Amino acid sequence: xxxxxxxxxxxxxxxxxxxxxxxxxxxxxxxxxxxxxxxxxxxxxxxxxxxxxxxxxxxxxxxxxxxxxxxxxxxxxxxxxxxxxxxxxxxxxxxxxxxxxxxxxxxxxxxxxxxxxxxxxxxxxxxxxxxxxxxxxxxxxxxxxxxxxxxxxxxxxxxxxxxxxxxxxxxxxxxxxxxxxxxxxxxxxxxxxxxxxxxxxxxxxxxxxxxxxxxxxxxxxxxxxxxxxxxxxxxxxxxxxxxxxxxxxxxxxxxxxxxxxxxxxxxxxxxxxxx
Amino acid sequence: xxxxxxxxxxxxxxxxxxxxxxxxxxxxxxxxxxxxxxxxxxxxxxxxxxxxxxxxxxxxxxxxxxxxxxxxxxxxxxxxxxxxxxxxxxxxxxxxxxxxxxxxxxxxxxxxxxxxxxxxxxxxxxxxxxxxxxxxxxxxxxxxxxxxxxxxxxxxxxxxxxxxxxxxxxxxxxxxxxxxxxxxxxxxxxxxxxxxxxxxxxxxxxxxxxxxxxxxxxxxxxxxxxxxxxxxxxxxxxxxxxxxxxxxxxxxxxxxxxxxxxxxxxxxxxxxxxxxxxxx
Numbered sequence: 001x002x003x004x005x006x007x008x009x010x011x012x013x014x015x016x017x018x019x020x021x022x023x024x025x026x027x028x029x030x031x032x033x034x035x036x037x038x039x040x041x042x043x044x045x046x047x048x049x050x051x052x053x054x055x056x057x058x059x060x061x062x063x064x065x066x067x068x069x070x071x072x073x074x075x076x077x078x079x080x081x082x083x084x085x086x087x088x089x090x091x092x093x094x095x096x097x098x099x100x101x102x103x104x105x106x107x108x109x110x111x112x113x114x115x116x117x118x119x120x121x122x123x124x125x126x127x128x129x130x131x132x133x134x135x136x137x138x139x140x141x142x143x144x145x146x147x148x149x150x151x152x153x154x155x156x157x158x159x160x161x162x163x164x165x166x167x168x169x170x171x172x173x174x175x176x177x178x179x180x181x182x183x184x185x186x187x188x189x190x191x192x193x194x195x196x197x198x199x200x201x202x203x204x205x206x207x208x209x210x211x212x213x214x215x216x217x218x219x220x221x222x223x224x225x226x227x228x229x230x231x232x233x234x235x236x237x238x239x240x241x242x243x244x245x246x247x248x249x250x251x252x253x254x255x256x257x258x259x260x261x262x263x264x265x266x267x268x269x270x271x272x273x274x275x
Numbered sequence: 276x277x278x279x280x281x282x283x284x285x286x287x288x289x290x291x292x293x294x295x296x297x298x299x300x301x302x303x304x305x306x307x308x309x310x311x312x313x314x315x316x317x318x319x320x321x322x323x324x325x326x327x328x329x330x331x332x333x334x335x336x337x338x339x340x341x342x343x344x345x346x347x348x349x350x351x352x353x354x355x356x357x358x359x360x361x362x363x364x365x366x367x368x369x370x371x372x373x374x375x376x377x378x379x380x381x382x383x384x385x386x387x388x389x390x391x392x393x394x395x396x397x398x399x400x401x402x403x404x405x406x407x408x409x410x411x412x413x414x415x416x417x418x419x420x421x422x423x424x425x426x427x428x429x430x431x432x433x434x435x436x437x438x439x440x441x442x443x444x445x446x447x448x449x450x451x452x453x454x455x456x457x458x459x460x461x462x463x464x465x466x467x468x469x470x471x472x473x474x475x476x477x478x479x480x481x482x483x484x485x486x487x488x489x490x491x492x493x494x495x496x497x498x499x500x501x502x503x504x505x506x507x508x509x510x511x512x513x514x515x516x517x518x519x520x521x522x523x524x525x526x527x528x529x530x531x532x533x534x535x536x537x538x539x540x541x542x543x544x545x546x547x548x549x550x551x552x553x554x555x
Binding site: 105111184188193196197199201204275 | 325326327328329343345346347350351352353354355356357358359361363365366367368369370374377378379381382383386389390393438440
């Protein structure tokens with residue numbers, strides 16, 4: 001027992017009530033999502049799942065199919081990479097504009113404070129709209145303009161991922177040590193140079209790894225857009241599934257795993273190079 | 276006039292008062308030391324002069340301009356003429372010393388020059404010369420996270436020397452250096468100010484350094500100016516009052532007791548040999 005003279009942790013009741021709020025809020029959500037783990041172990045369901053998975057073996061490895069697979073992989077990679085590149089063009093300026101750590105008018109506060117806040121609010125709204133609409137919806141919309149094919153998918157990726165990247169870039173630039181950038185702004189540097197000389201050295205690793213992670217997500221997203229006619233691995237998978245060819249599906253899934261592994265490797269290498 | 280504060284006061288956002296009715300002015304080329312216990316408002320005073328914070332009361336005029344009445348472009352222009360050496364150098368750890376020093380001129384360079392310098396430093400002689408003055412030329416291409424605290428502080432000083440500001444401010448610029456290096460660095464700050472007619476204001480933790488080097492010493496306590504005198508007129512009781520210590524030692528370099536000779540025997544540069552800058 002503690003001696004009674006010791007003060008109690010004054011924050012304990014607050015922590016307890018937060019934990020209770022979390023449980024009370026989460027339970028109905030699980031109910032709404034029809035989450036029922038017991039269904040996984042039901043004998044009948046297990047049999048159906050076993051039957052489904054067993055179709056996956058052996059994976060289809062004929063030269064003919066592998067050639068098709070290689071072509072589709074390149075298409076998917078091209079779509080994801082082009083999408084991320086375009087997204088960067090959108091996200092980099094908006095992220096720089098949003099980051100408070102690069103705000104000149106906040107020092108003091110100085111002149112142009114009102115205009116700066118309005119600009120920032122507009123940029124935030126734009127990013128919100130871009131990432132609020134799923135890439136699939138953008139793709140369906142853009143297919144009307146560009147017709148079927150990868151172009152609509154690339155643009156859809158650029159818009160949604162531009163929104164996500166811009167928001168997270170701004171947040172990365174605000175976390176960590178922002179004093180170097182502020183000190184540069186205080187000696188008359190512009191905000192772009194304050195970024196390059198004051199913030200980039202300490203945030204490059206994080207910016208790079210988040211960008212590569214988003215590239216990995218873009219690979220998956222471009223697969224989904226393949227289902228709606230954008231080509232690449234998604235389209236191939238769509239056909240294989242319609243023909244109930246489990247071997248082809250499992251071969252495609254293995255390519256997915258390899259691509260994620262590749263993204264991981266790139267991320268690690270970049271982080272090491274920037275350390 | 277290099278700067279003028281009229282009844283300047285500062286209250287932080289959390290309600291804590293940092294400065295109260297501070298009036299202080301300096302002509303171009305003056306060299307002033309600011310001393311006082313920690314929490315006296317030395318850093319706040321310097322940051323107001325650096326136009327990095329705005330006083331909540333009173334007036335501030337820097338290099339013949341009222342900074343908080345300027346537009347954005349004019350304020351940037353003014354800031355590029357003010358250099359502040361921070362106590363903890365605001366330099367990203369992964370940055371190389373040369374890049375950190377080149378950053379001192381970002382306010383003066385066109386953007387393309389600043390960008391190109393990230394690919395290949397467009398000026399190597401300049402940063403090298405400033406580091407050489409502070410006896411650190413051999414670390415020019417070293418990453419800053421491989422430098423010691425005192426070395427990093429000298430890189431921070433070299434950046435501001437490279438900037439060549441008209442108003443040279445220094446916030447405890449030698450707090451991480453041994454006495455010999457501290458003397459060398461303060462000497463170089465004086466040499467820089469003298470050679471270009473710039474004004475120098477430095478806050479110092481070590482009283483002996485302030486009294487020995489500066490023709491004008493300002494004592495700051497609890498946000499107010501206690502005295503503003505040449506060192507020969509500053510007496511032991513004034514210093515004890517400033518640091519509120521009746522018997523304890525006054526803060527000096529290496530904790531050596533402060534020597535009090537007859538009035539007039541103490542003054543700028545009376546006891547040190549000026550170290551010439553290194554040959555380039």
